[in-house]
Amino acid sequence: MDKAKILIVDDESEFVSEMQARLESCNYRVAVAGNRQVAQEMVSRERPDLVVLGTIGLRGDAFVFHRWLRRSSHCRDIPLIVVDAPPETHLLKGWKRHEGMQLESEDYVRRPISPTALLSAIENLRERLTRRIKVLVVDDHTVVRQGIHALLSLQRDMQVVGEAGDGREALQKLPHLQPDVVLMDIVMPGMGGLETTAEISKRYGGVKVLMVSQYDEEENVARSRKVGAFGFIPKKSASTELLLAGIRAAYRGEHLEKVAA
Numbered sequence: 420m421d422k423a424k425i426l427i428v429d430d431e432s433e434f435v436s437e438m439q440a441r442l443e444s445c446n447y448r449v450a451v452a453g454n455r456q457v458a459q460e461m462v463s464r465e466r467p468d469l470v471v472l473g474t475i476g477l478r479g480d481a482f483v484f485h486r487w488l489r490r491s492s493h494c495r496d497i498p499l500i501v502v503d504a505p506p507e508t509h510l511l512k513g514w515k516r517h518e519g520m521q522l523e524s525e526d527y528v529r530r531p532i533s534p535t536a537l538l539s540a541i542e543n544l545r546e547r548l549t550r551r552i553k554v555l556v557v558d559d560h561t562v563v564r565q566g567i568h569a570l571l572s573l574q575r576d577m578q579v580v581g582e583a584g585d586g587r588e589a590l591q592k593l594p595h596l597q598p599d600v601v602l603m604d605i606v607m608p609g610m611g612g613l614e615t616t617a618e619i620s621k622r623y624g625g626v627k628v629l630m631v632s633q634y635d636e637e638e639n640v641a642r643s644r645k646v647g648a649f650g651f652i653p654k655k656s657a658s659t660e661l662l663l664a665g666i667r668a669a670y671r672g673e674h675l676e677k678v679a680a
Contacts (some may be wrong), residue, residue, distance in 0.1 A: 423545060424448040424465065428484065429473030429502070430457040438471070441534035442541075449623030455484045462494050469541060472524075473502040474512040482518040489523045489541075498525045499578055500540060505530040551578040552670045555598035555614070557589045558582075558631075559607040563654075567602060567631075572658060577666065584608075586615030593623060600669050603641055603648070605632040613639075613646055627669040631662070650675025 425518045427444055429435050433482065439449045450465060452458035454475055462470070470488065475481055481501070486661045489495050503539045504513035514522070525544050528537065554571055556564045556579060564582045571577045581596045583589035587610040589601065605612040630643045635653035643651050649669040652661060665675050 422446045422448065422452065423468030425541065426450045426452060426458070426461060426465070426467035426470045427452055427473070428452045428455075428470060428475055428481075430475045431473065434473060437534045438486070438537060441538050445538065446483075455487075456592065458484055459487060462488065462497065466494065467497065469498045469500070469545065470491050471500050471502060471537070471541070474508075476503050478510075478512050479515065479518070482514060482521075485522070485524070498544055500524060500526045500528065500537075500544065502532065502537070503527065503529040551576055553578055553596070553598045554578045554581045554666060554667060555580060555589060555592065555596055555601045557584075557586065557601060557607075557612065558604040559564075559584050560604075563604075567662075570662070571666075574663065577663075586610030586612060586618075589615055590618055593619065593626070598626060600666050601626060601628045602631050603628050603668070605630060605634045613642055616648050617646040618642065627672065629665050629669045629675070649673070 422445070425447050427435055427438055427449065435451055439451060442449050450461055450467060452461050458475070461467070472481055472485060475484065485499065485501070488497065488499060501514070501522065503509070504511070525548070526540055526541060526655065556567050556575055558567075559563050568579045568582065571579050580598050581592050583592055585607040590610075603616055605614040612630060616630070619628055620625050628648045630648045630651040631654060632651070633641065633654040635651065640651045649672075650665050652665055652675070668675050
């Protein structure tokens with residue numbers, strides 16, 4: 420992954436210099452802002468890939484910058500890690516209780532924290548945000564595949580890596596595509612979804628199968644579970660939110676109960 424540009428917003432020189440040196444040693448590009456006004460100008464001008472927000476100015480300034488960042492249409496999607504003040508100075512520079520309840524950040528840590536530990540938090544966050552769920556769509560209806568493909572292409576955390584019109588084609592493509600989740604119809608010409616799911620469970624244990632079918636009889640639901648599917652969503656009740664939630668749950672290894680039609 421390309422090394423990102425990190426903006427450190429903090430007015431404590433020792434913390435900033437140590438963190439900057441640690442990041443640059445790992446080939447990150449680093450910018451520094453010591454107060455809220457400079458930070459806002461740099462975010463607007465340079466569009467960093469991630470912001471590390473420490474302590475700046477008086478107590479409350481960090482919250483004001485955080486709120487500006489999350490309310491600005493051009494930069495609200497920039498990932499943010501908040502580094503709160505240590506216990507001994509928290510009453511002077513730390514986040515207030517009501518500010519913490521309004522916190523909108525991808526991660527929150529408190530000093531003391533070593534540069535190495537903070538670097539690890541940054542890299543874990545970047546990996547989490549850039550890692551997309553690879554999905555293979557298996558359905559004999561082209562229009563259905565195209566509709567699902569269009570929906571998933573709008574999701575920042577998902578990627579359709581391929582399509583298949585039946586189970587045999589899906590099994591042929593699996594070794595090359597290496598999907599995380601397979602959306603599987605049940606009734607298809609040639610090799611059907613239940614037989615295909617059983618083969619995937621036997622040969623590719625790390626791949627999660629989520630059944631999406633109009634044939635939602637209890638027998639099919641039970642057989643899907645028996646052959647290793649992580650969930651069953653009837654097509655007639657497969658809302659956008661439900662399908663996306665099901666994919667994310669299956670990716671995490673969570674079993675999704677059959678949704679009522």
